Amino acid sequence: MKSTALVLLMGAAVAATAPPAQRAGIPAATFATILPPAPGVATVHVDAFELDRTPVTNAAFAAFVRSTPAWRRDRVARVFADERYLAHWRDASTPAPGAERAPVTQVSWFAAQAYCEAQGARLPTWHEWELVAAAGPDTADARSDPDWLQTILSWYARPASDTLPDVGGAPNYYGVRDVHGLVWEWVLDAQSMMVSGDNREQGDPDALRFCGSGAVTMEQKENYAMLMRIATLSSMRASYTSKSMGFRCAVPRPVPR
Amino acid sequence: MKKWSVMVAAALLAAACSPQNPPATTVAADTGGSSKGDFGPPQGEPVEAVLTSPPHVPPPTNRHAPAKVIVNLEVKEVEREIAEGVKYTFWTFGGTVPGSFIRVRQGDTVEFHLKNHPDNKMPHNIDLHGVTGPGGGAASSFTPPGHQSQFTFKALNQGIYVYHCATAPVGMHVANGMYGLILVEPPEGLSPVDHEYYVMQGDFYTVGKYREKGAQPFDMQKAIDERPTYVLFNGAESSLTGPNALQAKTGERIRLFVGNGGPNLVSSFHVIGEIFDKVQPEGGTHPQENVQTTLIPAGGAAIVEFHTEVPGNYILVDHSIFRAFNKGALAMLAVTGDPRTEIYSGKQVDETYLGDKVASLAPVAAAAEAKSTGTLTKEQQVKAGEVLFKGTCSVCHQESGQGIPSVFPPLAKSDLLKKTPRRAIEIALNGLTGPVTVNGVTYTSVMPPMSQLNDDEVANILTYVLNSWGNDGGVITKEDVQKVRASTKRPEGAAH
Numbered sequence: 001m002k003s004t005a006l007v008l009l010m011g012a013a014v015a016a017t018a019p020p021a022q023r024a025g026i027p028a029a030t031f032a033t034i035l036p037p038a039p040g041v042a043t044v045h046v047d048a049f050e051l052d053r054t055p056v057t058n059a060a061f062a063a064f065v066r067s068t069p070a071w072r073r074d075r076v077a078r079v080f081a082d083e084r085y086l087a088h089w090r091d092a093s094t095p096a097p098g099a100e101r102a103p104v105t106q107v108s109w110f111a112a113q114a115y116c117e118a119q120g121a122r123l124p125t126w127h128e129w130e131l132v133a134a135a136g137p138d139t140a141d142a143r144s145d146p147d148w149l150q151t152i153l154s155w156y157a158r159p160a161s162d163t164l165p166d167v168g169g170a171p172n173y174y175g176v177r178d179v180h181g182l183v184w185e186w187v188l189d190a191q192s193m194m195v196s197g198d199n200r201e202q203g204d205p206d207a208l209r210f211c212g213s214g215a216v217t218m219e220q221k222e223n224y225a226m227l228m229r230i231a232t233l234s235s236m237r238a239s240y241t242s243k244s245m246g247f248r249c250a251v252p253r254p255v256p257r
Numbered sequence: 258m259k260k261w262s263v264m265v266a267a268a269l270l271a272a273a274c275s276p277q278n279p280p281a282t283t284v285a286a287d288t289g290g291s292s293k294g295d296f297g298p299p300q301g302e303p304v305e306a307v308l309t310s311p312p313h314v315p316p317p318t319n320r321h322a323p324a325k326v327i328v329n330l331e332v333k334e335v336e337r338e339i340a341e342g343v344k345y346t347f348w349t350f351g352g353t354v355p356g357s358f359i360r361v362r363q364g365d366t367v368e369f370h371l372k373n374h375p376d377n378k379m380p381h382n383i384d385l386h387g388v389t390g391p392g393g394g395a396a397s398s399f400t401p402p403g404h405q406s407q408f409t410f411k412a413l414n415q416g417i418y419v420y421h422c423a424t425a426p427v428g429m430h431v432a433n434g435m436y437g438l439i440l441v442e443p444p445e446g447l448s449p450v451d452h453e454y455y456v457m458q459g460d461f462y463t464v465g466k467y468r469e470k471g472a473q474p475f476d477m478q479k480a481i482d483e484r485p486t487y488v489l490f491n492g493a494e495s496s497l498t499g500p501n502a503l504q505a506k507t508g509e510r511i512r513l514f515v516g517n518g519g520p521n522l523v524s525s526f527h528v529i530g531e532i533f534d535k536v537q538p539e540g541g542t543h544p545q546e547n548v549q550t551t552l553i554p555a556g557g558a559a560i561v562e563f564h565t566e567v568p569g570n571y572i573l574v575d576h577s578i579f580r581a582f583n584k585g586a587l588a589m590l591a592v593t594g595d596p597r598t599e600i601y602s603g604k605q606v607d608e609t610y611l612g613d614k615v616a617s618l619a620p621v622a623a624a625a626e627a628k629s630t631g632t633l634t635k636e637q638q639v640k641a642g643e644v645l646f647k648g649t650c651s652v653c654h655q656e657s658g659q660g661i662p663s664v665f666p667p668l669a670k671s672d673l674l675k676k677t678p679r680r681a682i683e684i685a686l687n688g689l690t691g692p693v694t695v696n697g698v699t700y701t702s703v704m705p706p707m708s709q710l711n712d713d714e715v716a717n718i719l720t721y722v723l724n725s726w727g728n729d730g731g732v733i734t735k736e737d738v739q740k741v742r743a744s745t746k747r748p749e750g751a752a753h
Contacts, residue, residue, distance in 0.1 A: 084375060084403050146478065150464070154474040157346045157433075159334045159376065184378075224426045224477055228379070231425040235380030235401035242402045244378045 023050035023251065024175040029131055031141065034226045035193075044127050051124055051132055052248035054167035054177050055103035055185065056115060058095035064115050066093050071111055081108040084241045101166035103183045103246040109238035112186045116249035123188040124250035126233075130226070133180065135173035142173075143226075152225040155181040180225075183246035184232050193234045288443075288542050291389055294413030296364030296444070299325035303368070308357035311491045312503055314453040314514060315360040317446050323364035330357060331372040332381045332400075332422075332435075336472070339461060339487060340494040340585065344472040347434040347492065348379065348422070354492025355457035355518060356420070356437030363415040363441050368407065369394065375403035380424055385410075386556070387418035387439050395423040415443040417540040417558040419516050428520050432462055432480050434492055436518030438558055443542075450562065451509035456588060457516040458524045458553065458575060459492065460485035467584060483521040488580040490573060490588040497573070497588035505565050507594025512562045519555030525576040526553050526561070528590065530569070535562040550576050567601040568594040608709070620644050624717055628735065635720065635732050642721025645714050649707065658726040664702055666695035669726035678723065678731060682741040685715050712738040 028048040037044050065071050065086075072093060073086040084106050089095050095104075107115075109123075116122045124132075136142025143149075169178045179185075236245065303325040307315040318324075333352045339345040350356025361367055373381050380401045384393035388410045397408035422435035438455065462480040463473035467487065479486065490497050497503060505511055517524045527550040536548045537560040545551075553559050573588035574581035581587050596603070624641035627633040647656060650668075654660050658669035668674060673695050674681055688706035692699050707715065712735045719733040 082403075149477065150474070153429075153477055154464075156378065156429075157474045159336055159346055159378065224429060227425045228429075232380050232401070235399055235424075240401055240404065243375055244402065 022052060024053050025050050026128070026132060026174055026176075029140075031131055031134065033127055033130055034230070035126060035130075046125075046127050046131050048253060049124070049128055050251045050253075051128065051174075051176055052121075052250070053171070053175060055183055055246045055248045056112075057101055057167055058089075058104045059100040061104040061107065061115060062089075062093060062095050062100075064118055068114070068118060069093075071114060076111070078239070080110040080239055082239050082241055085111065086241075088243070099163070101168075102164040103167050103178070105164065105183055105243055105246045106241040107186075107245070107247065108241050109186050109190055109236070112247040113188070116247075119249055121249035121251045123186055123247060126187045126189050126193065126230075128250055129179075129185065129187050132172070132174055132176050133226075133229075135176075135179075137170060137172060140173050149225055152180045156225075156228060184229065184242070184244050186245060186247040187233065190233045190236065191238050193230055288415065291413035294363050294415070295411060296323045299323050299366040303327055305329070306359055306361065306367075308351060308359060309455070310351065310353045310357060311355055311455045311457065312497060314358050314440075314455050318360060318362045318365075318442055319446065320362050320365075321444075323366065324362070325366045325368060326361050327368045327370070328359055329370045329372065330359075330383070331374060332377060333374050334377045334379065338493060338495075339463070339473070339489070340468050342470040343463075343465075343468060345461070345463065346472075346475075348377075348381070348430060349434055350383070350420070350422075350437050354434035354436075354459065355455070355516060356435070358437065358455045358514070359420075359439040361412050361439070361441055362446075363412055363444050365412050365441075366409060367412055368409045369398065370405055370407050371398045371400055372405040373400040373402050377402040379430075381422050381430065381435070382406075382424050383420055384423040385418060385420040385439055387412055387414065387416070387420070387441050389413050392423065393420075399424065412441045415441045415542065417441075417514055417516070417537070417560050419518065419556050419558055421518060421556070428480055429475060429477065431518060431520040432460070433475060434459065434518075436516070438514055438516045440514065447512070450512040452503075452505050453512045453514065454503050455514050456490050456497065456503075456573065457518055457558075458488065458490055458522075458526070458586065459518040460520065460522045461487040461489060463487070480520065485522065485580075485584060488522060488575060488584040488586040490586060494585040494587075499589075502570070502589035502591040505590060505592050507565050507568050507592055507597065509565050510562065511565060511590070512560060514558065514560055515553055516558035517553040517555050521555060522575075522577075522580070523555055524553040524586075525550050526559070527551075527574050527576040528561075528563070529572040529574060530567075531563050531565075531571050531590075533561045533563050536560070565592045565594075567597050568592050618644055621714075621717070625713060628713055635724070638717045638720040638732065639724050640721075641714075642717035642719070643725075645710070645718050646721050649710065650718065653702075653704070658722070663698065663700070666693065666698070666700045668722050668728075670696070670728065672696050674722070675729060678719070678733060679737075679741060681719055681722070682715065682733065682738055683745055685710070685719065686738070686742055687745060712742065 026049050028046060030043050030045045032042050033044045036042055069075055074092045076085060085108055086106055088106055090097065113123050134141045134143050136145055136148050164182065167178050169181060171177050172179060300322045301324060306326050306328045309315050330350055332350060334346060334348050335352060336344055336346045347354050371383050380399060382395045382398040382400060384395040386393060388394050390410060394408055394410065398406045400406040418439050418441065420437050420439055422430035424430055438457065462476045463486045464476045465473045495501060515526055533548040533551065535544045535546055536551045537544050538551055539554065540558045540560065551559050551561060569592055571590040571592060573590065575586040620640035621644050624633060624637045627637050653665040654668050658667060660667040684704065685707050689704045692701050715738045716733045716735045722728065723731040
């Protein structure tokens with residue numbers, strides 16, 4: 001399973017099976033990231049890619065589980081998903097009634113990536129996700145807009161125990177929906193975000209360590225909305241699941257139209 | 258360094274030169290801190306720590322040897338009222354703000370289990386200020402929702418310590434209520450008291466204004482600007498007032514563990530009407546005595562003790578006083594018991610203060626004395642009545658007795674007064690509401706009953722009125738007033 005993912009990542013040809021309407025095209029961009037690739041470098045370049053317009057739903061994930069029974073909650077290997085994996089479903093291949101259009105949560109990183117692979121895609125990288133998440137309704141970069149920030153923080157302030165609403169919130173600048181205000185989302189490189197569990201070590205250049213790419217520092221300390229995403233991702237191991245953690249898939253280059 | 262030694266030398270010299278001062282009390286031997294806090298490996302079976310919700314404090318450990326203590330603390334994100342009709346989502350250690358109180362003994366080995374409830378949205382961790390080790394446990398306890406972490410520490414330093422969440426963004430986690438206290442008892446324990454209570458201050462930042470109804474989200478900008486909407490004891494405006502007030506009786510010794518979670522403000526902690534007999538400032542070991550207000554830093558705590566003597570309500574405040582009356586930093590200790598008037602009398606005198614308007618109340622005293630000996634003259638009554646009139650009646654009826662046209666009726670040459678002096682007694686005793694016609698003009702103002710005046714005083718005032726400003730003269734006696742008072746029904750609330 002893992003090796004398939006690696007092959008995909010290394011740039012093997014990808015059959016674009018998804019209909020174009022399901023994904024939004026994101027043009028290549030260079031932007032100021034909260035996680036610079038190296039000390040002294042403020043920006044990062046992201047190649048053009050396509051991203052699911054909404055998070056993956058329970059119904060879509062159920063179809064995947066039925067076609068790939070190894071990912072049923074009663075068959076999955078514990079190293080790939082913890083005890084709570086899909087525990088909120090009615091049974092091993094059926095979501096809770098009424099939740100079909102809600103985003104699937106309680107899925108591990110391994111399960112999310114396996115789903116995306118089955119669609120000929122992969123999870124978006126942090127920087128791809130961050131680029132899209134920076135957008136407001138009308139602008140590509142709304143990060144300095146206090147209303148944008150407050151909307152996100154207000155979602156953080158609500159407890160997670162409520163039933164999740166269906167996907168399909170208001171589209172952002174790219175036509176992507178539910179980036180904020182619905183669920184946390186897995187990213188491809190979540191496991192390389194080794195943020196210290198003690199946030200106050202941020203001043204220490206070793207605080208944020210990427211496997212194999214040296215030490216970098218965290219920028220934009222005032223961007224609490226993004227900091228919390230990173231804190232959450234970094235607290236999760238790839239087999240962990242949570243009630244608020246869902247995902248969407250990306251294709252690393254534009255699908256020819 | 259050099260400056261210091263000079264200052265110390267000067268201080269010593271000054272002490273030596275003033276023989277009337279007793280020699281400075283020798284400073285108690287220090288505790289040795291963490292270097293003397295390890296009493297060896299834990300002994301006996303592990304014990305599960307008793308955790309309590311505020312304002313309650315777990316019982317003393319009553320242990321005389323180091324133990325292994327297991328702490329199970331659960332993080333819960335909960336929505337509840339921060340003020341009447343105002344909802345806020347708190348992030349809590351143990352379901353309350355402040356979090357559960359933890360009590361261990363110096364030298365104990367504490368096995369700490371931090372559980373992040375599956376319904377939570379955020380990862381959390383804990384930094385205990387009573388921990389010796391990097392981060393105070395923070396990195397070792399970083400836990401996503403639906404998981405738990407374990408770490409172990411030895412409590413080397415005695416004292417009262419704050420614990421809090423240290424997950425990004427730390428300020429927001431703390432502002433949402435993620436703090437509490439852990440007490441590390443000295444090896445010999447704390448002295449016995451009648452009550453121990455747990456009070457912790459915190460500042461809160463909502464998008465809406467103070468007491469603006471509805472669900473209020475956290476306001477990051479206000480938090481960064483350090484402009485709190487609420488400053489509260491124990492996480493809600495009503496958490497320690499009314500039926501939730503702390504309780505005690507007179508003659509009891511009270512110990513408060515007072516923490517300050519912040520995230521931003523320091524507290525000037527004060528109990529109105531009490532003096533702290535003993536304070537361990539900032540939770541340190543050596544107490545200060547006879548303290549009025551003690552500073553509690555954000556991320557700090559103090560132990561304060563006092564003895565109750567007089568019954569009544571004692572209000573706990575942050576004496577940065579606008580916080581108390583405009584942001585909610587009020588709590589209450591209700592003390593019951595018999596009055597102790599030799600210590601505190603309650604109100605003994607409530608009377609008009611005239612400033613320099615009247616130099617002396619001597620004529621009033623003279624009249625009272627004369628009345629008691631049966632030698633009271635009309636002149637004495639008039640003099641005493643003038644003083645009392647100026648203190649009580651002239652505000653409305655004016656010193657000239659002319660009243661204020663169409664507002665307050667005149668007493669000078671009043672036809673009403675002339676017709677029936679007895680009516681004047683009734684009005685003075687019982688007040689007058691509704692229209693009254695004086696010298697052809699109708700007045701509708703309200704005169705309250707002069708309940709504060711006794712029969713002597715009413716008699717003197719009216720005698721003064723009858724003999725002033727061209728009125729016809731005459732005398733009203735104490736007995737006249739007594740008769741009227743006995744024969745008329747007085748309105749509700751009129752005293753005497």
